[in-house]
Amino acid sequence: MRNTKKATILLAAMAVDAGSSGIVSGATPPPPIARVIEGDRALGEYLSGECVTCHQLSGNYDGIPSIVGWPAPWLVEAMNDFKAHKRANPVMQTIAGRYSAEEIAALAVYFESLMKQPPR
Amino acid sequence: MQTTRRSLLGGALAFAGAAVTGAPMVRGQAKPRVVVIGGGAGGATAARYIAKDSKGAVDVTLVEEGQTYQTCFFSNLYLGGFRSYESIVHRYDRLASEHGIRLAQQRAARIDRDKKTVLLADGSILPYDRLVVAPGIDLKYDSVPGWSREAEDLMPHAWKPGRQTQLLKARLDAVPDGGLIVMVAPPNPYRCPPGPYERVSMMAHVLKATGRTKCKIIIVDPKDRFSKMGLFQEGWEAHYPGMVEWLAPSVHDGIKSVDPKTNTVVTGFETYQAALVNVIPAQMAGAIAREAGLAGASGYCAIDPASMKSAVDPNVFVLGDACVAGDMPKSAFSANSQAKVAAMTIRAELTDSRAFPARYANTCWSLIETDDGVKVGGRYEPTPEKIKEVEGFVSKTGESKELRKQTYEESIGWYAGITADIFG
Structure with a gap:
């Protein structure tokens, strides 16, 4: 039985609900809420199949950046930025846009757990 | 060999099942x-x-x-x-x-x-x-009248990789300045939708780079439109003016026949005498x-x-x-x-x-000219009827040179990534 590594990730997310979208005179915007999400490494490993078509699992760079061994918060931030279209690449915007916060956390935990491989 | 708990358990269960139900021997494999x-x-x-x-x-x-x-x-x-x-x-x-x-x-x-x-x-x-x-x-060898498996070296398809790919390159290199290349494009659905049009771009690039700018490439297409159409047509006009002509069925009036021995292509509108004919048949x-x-x-x-x-x-x-x-x-x-x-x-x-x-993804990059890369792609999810696109994107006409270069460099990275993912 595989030992499933779990880690918790803090996600700062804007509180979005029906009430906060309406602009009310004098109302202050709701503060960001922090969500603690447990990264599901096994889910991350499955989902990573989509990433490693381009981002090499070896950590090699041939025109697409390595994400192997990234600290989990880096990947969460990058994915959230693509999701919010704060970063420009349409491939990544499309990919990140379909992931839930739980799925992003799972990916982050999985890639954090990997080590770069020595070049062949 | 390492014996896992799973295989021991699986084997024991399968054996027990076989004894009771008379399941085929293959179920008894560890x-x-x-x-x-x-x-x-x-x-x-x-x-x-x-x-x-x-x-x-x-x-x-x-x-x-x-x-x-x-x-x-x-x-x-x-x-x-x-x-x-x-x-x-x-x-x-x-x-x-x-x-x-x-x-x-x-x-x-x-x-x-x-x-x-x-x-x-x-x-x-x-x-x-x-x-x-x-x-x-x-390949459907009978989908283009006059073309056949026996004729595939005279009019190469190069749509299955290997010797045919090398043959097409050799034939391209031998086209004289002023020579005509005709591509017979495939009907849908076929392998690599932007592939024929990227190929035409690469042919034009080679002709231009070797000073054979009097050459012309005519695409006789059974389709009314094609993948990344606006992007390719913009690129052909910008990089290879007068060298590439795409003909829709309404223009060429049908692909009537080809003659591999004489390198001719007959459409309802005209007969073309070519230096090279690339037939990409139905599949x-x-x-x-x-x-x-x-x-x-x-x-x-x-x-x-x-x-x-x-x-x-x-x-x-x-x-x-x-x-x-x-x-x-x-x-x-x-x-x-x-x-x-x-x-x-x-x-x-x-x-x-x-x-x-299940979740699925695709991106197809194409190169139009040196450092001029474009891409199309999407995410897909299963529905009861089909694998359905849930989000998609495509490069835009008029993009900056820097962005097109980045897109090309990204495609190089993708090739290294996917081949490592496929072959280890």
């Missing part, structure tokens, strides 16, 4: 067996992921006739002189050495779905619990899939969108160009993506590993 037919982007990825993720709990055999694999993707860049031929050739060694996949360097002759066996050309028989069929395409699933009764009237194989299982046999999965993948194009990226869903499903069924919802 390890479940998966046979994969076809060592391309779909098949090799499936074999690798099943073997890698099951860590020896599944016996995986990859049946592939070729000793090496030449990628169809990026073969246009070889044609354009951007890559060496060697750079698109890959070996299967690491699939065996790193993941314990058995390599059967044989042609798969027949599938017996009732007995759950695959007969190889040398007469040996491989039993399977699950079968992955990923043979790619076969269908590879013969092994069709002969096993997996393909429908379309010539391609219907699948369950949630698992990539054949619609007619739950023990068989069909991947890549051979299947009907709904909104997904026939591309290596698609096949690689589908393979991961199939591998996850197969492992879940055979080893009780966790199952996850």
Whole structure:
């Protein structure tokens, strides 16, 4: 039985609900809420199949950046930025846009757990 | 060999089941067996992921006739002189050495779905619990009047990678300045939707780079429109003015015939005498899939969108160009993506590993001229009817040179990534 590594990730997310979208005179915007999400490494490993078509699992760079061994918060931030279209690449915007916060956390935990491989 | 708890337990249960129910002997195997037919982007990825993720709990055999694999993707860049031929050739060694996949360097002759066996050309028989069929395409040699298998060296298709790709390059290099090249484009659905038009771009690039700017390339197309049409047409006008002409059916009035001996192409509108004719014919699933009764009237194989299982046999999965993948194009990226869903499903069924919802992705990059790359892609999810696109994107006309260069560099990174993901 595989030992499933779990880690918790803090996600700062804007509180979005029906009430906060309406602009009310004098109302202050709701503060960001922090969500603690447990990264599901096994889910991350499955989902990573989509990433490693381009981002090499070896950590090699041939025109697409390595994400192997990234600290989990880096990947969460990058994915959230693509999701919010704060970063420009349409491939990544499309990919990140379909992931839930739980799925992003799972990916982050999985890639954090990997080590770069020595070049062949 | 390491004996896992899973295999011991699985074997004991299967043995007990066989004793009680008289199940076939294959159920009594300690390890479940998966046979994969076809060592391309779909098949090799499936074999690798099943073997890698099951860590020896599944016996995986990859049946592939070729000793090496030449990628169809990026073969246009070889044609354009951007890559060496060697750079698109890959070996299967690491699939065996790193993941314990058995390599059967044989042609798969027949599938017996009732007995759950695959007969190889040398007469040996491989039993399977699950079968992955990923043979790619076969060409419809009778789809262009006058063209045939015997004529494929006179009018090369180069739509299956290898010797034909090298032949097309040699023929391109021999076209004299002022010579005419005619491409007979394929009808839908076919392998690599932007491929013919990237190929035309690469041909024009080679002609221009070697000073043969009086040459002309005419595309006789059975389709009214094509993938990345606006992007290619903008690029052809900008980079190769007067060299590329695309003819829709309403303009050429039908492809009446070709004569490989005289290099002529006859349309309803005109007869072309060419220095080189590239016939890309209509296509269908590879013969092994069709002969096993997996393909429908379309010539391609219907699948369950949630698992990539054949619609007619739950023990068989069909991947890549051979299947009907709904909104997904026939591309290596698609096949690689589908393979991961199939591998996850197969492992879940055979080893009780966790199952996850299917999700699919694709991106197709094309090169129009040096550092002028474009892309189209999307994300896909299963619905009861088909694999449906849920989000998509395409490069825009008028993009900056910097962005186009980045897109090209991204495609180089993708090639390194996907070939490592397929072949290890």
